[in-house]
Amino acid sequence: xxxxxxxxxxxGISTPQKKKSPANEDGDDALVPPLNFATVDGGIFRxxxxxxxxxxxxxxxxxxSIICLCPDKYPEANVQFLKANGIMLYQFGIDGxxxxxxxxxxxxxxxxxxxxxxxxSTNIPQETIREALKVVLDVRNHPLLIHCKRGKHRTGCLVxxxxxxxxxxxxxxxxxxxxxxxxxxxxxxQRFIELFDISSLKHRPLSFSCSPKNHxxxxxxxxxxxxxxxxxxxxx
Amino acid sequence: xxxxxxxxxxxGISTPQKKKSPANEDGDDALVPPLNFATVDGGIFRxxxxxxxxxxxxxxxxxxSIICLCPDKYPEANVQFLKANGIMLYQFGIDGxxxxxxxxxxxxxxxxxxxxxxxxSTNIPQETIREALKVVLDVRNHPLLIHCKRGKHRTGCLVxxxxxxxxxxxxxxxxxxxxxxxxxxxxxxQRFIELFDISSLKHRPLSFSCSPKNHxxxxxxxxxxxxxxxxxxxxx
Numbered sequence: 001x002x003x004x005x006x007x008x009x010x011x012g013i014s015t016p017q018k019k020k021s022p023a024n025e026d027g028d029d030a031l032v033p034p035l036n037f038a039t040v041d042g043g044i045f046r047x048x049x050x051x052x053x054x055x056x057x058x059x060x061x062x063x064x065s066i067i068c069l070c071p072d073k074y075p076e077a078n079v080q081f082l083k084a085n086g087i088m089l090y091q092f093g094i095d096g097x098x099x100x101x102x103x104x105x106x107x108x109x110x111x112x113x114x115x116x117x118x119x120x121s122t123n124i125p126q127e128t129i130r131e132a133l134k135v136v137l138d139v140r141n142h143p144l145l146i147h148c149k150r151g152k153h154r155t156g157c158l159v160x161x162x163x164x165x166x167x168x169x170x171x172x173x174x175x176x177x178x179x180x181x182x183x184x185x186x187x188x189x190q191r192f193i194e195l196f197d198i199s200s201l202k203h204r205p206l207s208f209s210c211s212p213k214n215h216x217x218x219x220x221x222x223x224x225x226x227x228x229x230x231x232x233x234x235x236x
Numbered sequence: 237x238x239x240x241x242x243x244x245x246x247x248g249i250s251t252p253q254k255k256k257s258p259a260n261e262d263g264d265d266a267l268v269p270p271l272n273f274a275t276v277d278g279g280i281f282r283x284x285x286x287x288x289x290x291x292x293x294x295x296x297x298x299x300x301s302i303i304c305l306c307p308d309k310y311p312e313a314n315v316q317f318l319k320a321n322g323i324m325l326y327q328f329g330i331d332g333x334x335x336x337x338x339x340x341x342x343x344x345x346x347x348x349x350x351x352x353x354x355x356x357s358t359n360i361p362q363e364t365i366r367e368a369l370k371v372v373l374d375v376r377n378h379p380l381l382i383h384c385k386r387g388k389h390r391t392g393c394l395v396x397x398x399x400x401x402x403x404x405x406x407x408x409x410x411x412x413x414x415x416x417x418x419x420x421x422x423x424x425x426q427r428f429i430e431l432f433d434i435s436s437l438k439h440r441p442l443s444f445s446c447s448p449k450n451h452x453x454x455x456x457x458x459x460x461x462x463x464x465x466x467x468x469x470x471x472x
Contacts, residue, residue, distance in 0.1 A: 030406075031405060032404075032408060033408045038275075039275040166267070167267045168266065169267060175272075176273075179415065
């Protein structure tokens with residue numbers, strides 16, 4: 001116990017600070033986490049889309065990988081940041097907009113034969129989330145950041161499915177989803193999390209990197225997902 | 237990298253499940269996190285007051301320590317759980333109720349010489365939070381759970397001060413506080429976090445256990461806080 005080493009965190013990374021307050025009067029080295037940033041587990045983080053103001057903070061996390069759940073081309077500034085820091089990008093493009101089905105309300109009278117709009121979860125493909133989960137579960141990708149645009153829906157679905165694998169009870173999974181959706185929780189996402197089929201994943205070893213004394217010596221097999229855009233030898 | 241070990245997580249701990257859904261149809265081994273549970277950082281967790289329904293989940297975290305910020309005697313069932321699992325308790329009793337000051341509103345006319353109720357932060361003592369932070373910063377206490385009653389205000393203040401030490405910018409610190417206060421954010425807590433004096437702590441090494449490749453070999457000095465109620469040799 002006495003030999004345990006402490007680890008350096010976030011030393012001397014400069015990010016611009018506009019407001020001078022007691023919270024940052026020690027200099028201009030305050031770190032700016034991305035929108036809706038949170039720690040999911042040891043070595044796994046989540047957030048909204050990071051921009052250049054967040055690069056100092058991301059650097060302090062010493063990321064090895066980023067999972068982006070947006071389908072658009074990754075911004076050039078972010079690409080350069082990843083290249084400079086040897087961070088691998090896994091992009092699983094999922095459309096973030098709500099999918100609306102027009103459902104006939106059978107309670108209406110035949111005269112009011114209207115179709116009503118209803119949210120659908122068909123825009124979150126199970127298979128894409130399953131592939132992303134395999135990346136999350138591989139400790140060789142940690143520390144890892146999961147993000148979409150606002151870090152609420154697509155990210156919330158992926159983390160919710162991870163919690164299923166971690167055997168959290170459903171009410172707690174949905175509490176966490178709702179808490180980070182910050183008033184924008186979607187019924188369809190919550191249904192997706194509840195119904196997601198974990199059977200093909202549940203025999204994979206799960207990592208929990210805050211328990212360094214509990215290594216059980218299981219080495220995960222190599223991941224077969226090349227980064228979609230580029231790969232750099234790890235410099236960390 | 238090839239030798240990196242995966243760690244076992246949460247195997248076979250039984251907790252009662254009332255509702256049978258696809259999320260727990262794999263058996264009755266679903267884990268129930270305490271109210272408002274969240275990961276603060278690798279090896280640091282936060283929540284509301286855990287009860288016996290949460291013991292299976294807490295066991296899966298393989299905690300070494302708990303910081304309780306409530307002043308009341310720790311419940312006997314929780315004491316027994318800590319004893320059985322070799323978890324050390326650090327209790328820093330802080331009154332959780334809002335302290336109200338009656339402040340004269342100087343904008344009133346002399347005829348309406350009324351006193352107005354205003355929240356005060358005097359019920360969160362800086363020195364107590366500072367002592368609790370020293371326990372949080374000592375990696376020998378990790379994995380560690382910080383809790384109060386609902387995991388919102390006292391816990392939010394302590395985590396907010398930790399974020400100050402981690403050099404997060406103030407708006408992000410307050411976003412996190414508000415997110416986990418779930419609509420019950422207190423102005424007084426946010427002022428406390430902003431004004432908290434970190435000068436005596438900022439030269440301590442900070443830990444970030446998700447970055448195992450960045451050990452710098454700094455060993456923290458022994459913690460001088462005996463547990464308030466009992467101590468067990470660590471069995472982990």
